[in-house]
Amino acid sequence: xxxxxxxxxxxxxxxxxxxxxxxxxxxxxxxxxxxxxxxxxxxxxxxxxxxxxxxxxxxxxxxxxxxxxxxxxxxxxxxxxxxxxxxxxxxxxxxxxxxxxxxxxxxxxxxxxxxxxxxxxxxxxxxxxxxxxxxxxxxxxxxxxxxxxxxxxxxxxxxxxxxxxxxxxxxxxxxxxxxxxxxxxxxxxxxxxxxxxxxxxxxxxxxxxxxxxxxxxxxxxxxxxxxxxxxxxxxxxxxxxxxxxxxxxxxxxxxxxxxxxxxxxxxxxxxxxxxxxxxxxxxxxxxxxxxxxxxxxxxxxxxxxxxxxxxxxxxxxxxxxxxxxxxxxxxxxxxxxxxxxxxxxxxxxxxxxxxxxxxxxxxxxxxxxxxxxxxxxxxxxxxxxxxxxxxxxxxxxxx
Numbered sequence: 001x002x003x004x005x006x007x008x009x010x011x012x013x014x015x016x017x018x019x020x021x022x023x024x025x026x027x028x029x030x031x032x033x034x035x036x037x038x039x040x041x042x043x044x045x046x047x048x049x050x051x052x053x054x055x056x057x058x059x060x061x062x063x064x065x066x067x068x069x070x071x072x073x074x075x076x077x078x079x080x081x082x083x084x085x086x087x088x089x090x091x092x093x094x095x096x097x098x099x100x101x102x103x104x105x106x107x108x109x110x111x112x113x114x115x116x117x118x119x120x121x122x123x124x125x126x127x128x129x130x131x132x133x134x135x136x137x138x139x140x141x142x143x144x145x146x147x148x149x150x151x152x153x154x155x156x157x158x159x160x161x162x163x164x165x166x167x168x169x170x171x172x173x174x175x176x177x178x179x180x181x182x183x184x185x186x187x188x189x190x191x192x193x194x195x196x197x198x199x200x201x202x203x204x205x206x207x208x209x210x211x212x213x214x215x216x217x218x219x220x221x222x223x224x225x226x227x228x229x230x231x232x233x234x235x236x237x238x239x240x241x242x243x244x245x246x247x248x249x250x251x252x253x254x255x256x257x258x259x260x261x262x263x264x265x266x267x268x269x270x271x272x273x274x275x276x277x278x279x280x281x282x283x284x285x286x287x288x289x290x291x292x293x294x295x296x297x298x299x300x301x302x303x304x305x306x307x308x309x310x311x312x313x314x315x316x317x318x319x320x321x322x323x324x325x326x327x328x329x330x331x332x333x334x335x336x337x338x339x340x341x342x343x344x345x346x347x348x349x350x351x352x353x354x355x356x357x358x359x360x361x362x363x364x365x366x367x368x369x370x371x372x373x374x375x376x377x378x379x380x381x382x383x384x385x386x387x388x389x390x391x392x393x394x395x396x397x398x399x
Contacts, residue, residue: 004032006179009081009113011106012052013093014042016156017122017165021047021087024168025055028175036077038062040093040106064105074105078112083175086110087148088122088165091133098139116178120148120171125161148174149245170243177226185394187228192269193221194262194276194308196236198255202300203287211359212277214238216324216382220273221247223386232269234261236276255279255305262308266315271393273322274309275348277359281305313343320397322389324348326358335369345397346370348389354379368392 008028012018021037028035035056039049041063049060061072078084086093093106097119102108110117119140127133128150137147148171153164166174195217199207218240221233225244233242234250236258242249252258255278266272281302291298309323323344325335328351335349349367352358356379357365365379368389377388 003028003176003179006033007080007082008033008035008175009077009084009109010035010037011040011084011086011089011093011110012037012043012047013040013086013088013090013106014044014046015088015090015122015165016046017088018043018046020165020168022051022055024087024171025052027168027172029055029057031176034058036061036080038077038106038109040104042092061105064108072105074108075112077109079114081113081115083116083118083178084110084113085118085120085171085175087118087120087171089119090121091123091127091130091136094119094121094133094136094140098136098143117143117145118148118171118175118178119145120166121150121163122165123150123163124155124157125159125163128161128163146174146178147245152241166243173226173243174245180226185227185398186224186390189229189270189398190232190268191224191229191271191273192232192234192262192265193217193224193273194234194236194258194278195221196238196240197277198236198258198279198305199253200255200279200282200305201286202283203289203291205290208279208281208283208300208302209237210277210279212236213360214240214276215360215362216364216385217273217275218242219382219386220275220389223383223390227390229271232265234258234265234276236278255282255308259306259308259311262312263315266312266319267317269319271320271322272312273389274312275324276308277326278308279305307342309344310342316343320345320393322346322348322393324350326350326352328352332367332369332374335367339369339371346393370396 036058037052037060039062052060148166151164152162154160196214197210197212199209201207221231225231225246231247250261282305284301284303321344327334331351335347339347347369350357354365356363364382364385367376
């Protein structure tokens with residue numbers, strides 16, 4: 001979506017992450033948004049007013065009065081904006097915002113704003129985890145502000161942890177979505193999505209698993225959140241992490257753990273999409289110590305895991321239930337059988353015989369099957385596949 005004509009006022013406070021805002025301003029301006037920037041006094045130690053002014057094509061303000069005595073009207077600035085973005089938001093600025101302190105132009109603009117306010121905190125991990133910071137972020141949310149959470153990563157202190165400013169593309173996407181009406185199509189809905197593999201322990205260091213990366217499930221979660229849904233994402237082991245604030249992530253390892261997590265939330269959701277590649281079997285006995293290589297052969301007795309999807313079908317009341325089928329032969333026939341046996345409303349079929357589809361790929365080629373119809377789709381990036389799946393659900397069941 002274009003941001004053409006949207007008025008974005010960015011408040012930059014004094015943190016090392018302030019340099020990232022240069023890239024964000026550039027991207028906003030490329031989409032023909034109007035951008036104005038206000039700095040806290042300490043922010044001038046980290047970013048150049050000349051650079052910010054050049055990128056935004058507007059004068060960058062710090063003080064109530066310019067050198068020539070001209071007053072910078074904080075009320076006019078606040079009323080001009082369609083959104084206010086505070087990024088990076090330091091612990092100091094956050095505390096002043098939520099407690100009504102007003103000792104600089106940036107805070108006066110914030111306190112005068114009647115438009116939505118987005119806050120992207122950035123600070124060292126101990127500061128971010130401090131109870132006062134958590135309380136201040138909760139207060140900001142109580143005010144109706146939108147928090148763009150800090151991310152996990154390497155910090156300026158050299159430590160690694162939560163507190164890193166969200167990446168410019170994440171902040172950009174959040175602002176863009178605010179102006180888009182498309183994401184409202186699932187507003188008010190709660191969606192449960194399972195993603196990734198499960199790992200079934202053999203001993204403390206070995207497991208039975210599969211090659212699922214979780215990419216399809218995470219793409220579904222991001223797209224559903226963009227459309228306004230509250231998403232409960234239950235993920236097996238995966239290196240991925242959700243970006244959208246509407247996604248509540250629960251990490252599990254085994255099929256039994258995923259089963260328990262699913263049915264903690266299942267009764268309260270409107271839509272459930274089971275995209276996880278859950279292990280059908282698990283070792284009957286898990287060794288307490290690492291198994292030594294003493295024999296030429298080794299036998300593991302496996303027992304069936306609880307069938308999560310089948311149980312979801314049995315317990316289904318009001319939910320729209322969607323399953324996945326990854327097949328290698330008799331694809332459509334097997335998928336239809338699964339649709340019926342597990343009491344699904346829809347099944348998403350993909351085949352390992354299709355080039356570019358399946359585990360760990362960035363693309364997928366699917367066929368959507370219900371009791372009444374089938375709809376095939378071309379090979380697409382998984383982000384686009386997620387849109388196709390959710391759009392189909394909306395058109396068929398949520399009109």
